[in-house]
Amino acid sequence: MKIGKIIKDERLKRDLTQEQLAQEFFVTRQLVSKWENGKSYPDLDQVVKMSEWFELPLDYLLKEDTKMLDELNFDTKLKKRIKLTSIILGLVLVGVMLGGFIFFVLIDQPFLQASDIEITKVEKIILPKETIINSETNETWTLPEDVEYKIHFKTAKPFVNLTKYTGFVNISNDHSLQILLGGGNWSLVGGKKESIIYIQSERKNLTTPRLNSGKDIYLMSRRKVDSEKLHQLELWSDKILDWNELKNLPNNH
Incomplete structure (x- = not known):
């Protein structure tokens, strides 16, 4: 079965x-x-x-x-040998064109879209309301309740070598967070294919706090956007996680 x-x-x-x-x-x-x-x-x-x-x-x-x-x-070493063999054959066939590709990958980072990744696990960390004291001014500040996420994902995109933590919040509005997956680097051989998007709370930024709670999560789908529509994330991003789904996840801490 x-x-x-x-x-x-x-x-x-x-x-x-x-x-x-x-x-x-x-x-x-x-x-x-x-x-x-x-x-x-x-x-x-x-x-x-x-x-x-x-x-x-x-x-x-x-x-x-x-x-x-x-x-x-499937043996990992065999996978690497197959990739290496394919790359060597590609070098022979592509020749001069590969020189331009190498130049490109040396100056640019991988850009991953929603279609390039598969989310394997989502960890949610709830941050309760907290009162802190500014040691310099002796002022008391109340930090609102918020949430942080660790989004585990993997990619099959070739030549990508991810770091342990990849991506960051690019733009936030009242209802959505947009993630830009531009971390890591290019690698002609092998490469780490799994990583974590760590969405941290900015509730301690008392001048312009950005809360994650109550927001859908989008992944940037293209690099160039109309500046007049910058905050309309739905027009140039793909939703990867819905708040209605996120709020029902258990607290990991």
């Missing part, structure tokens, strides 16, 4: 919605839907947790889904 069908059957046995199951595994509802429809697979850590949570043997979850086993067991 395919693992996606097992996940769906076990979820329905427990009378859970996809959103409720997503909360148990700290992922999004969309990812659970992809698992159940065979469009994506849980990673090995998630499969182990499912085995414990569903009280099912690990081999029962894995043994009949050959496609998933191929993904989990």
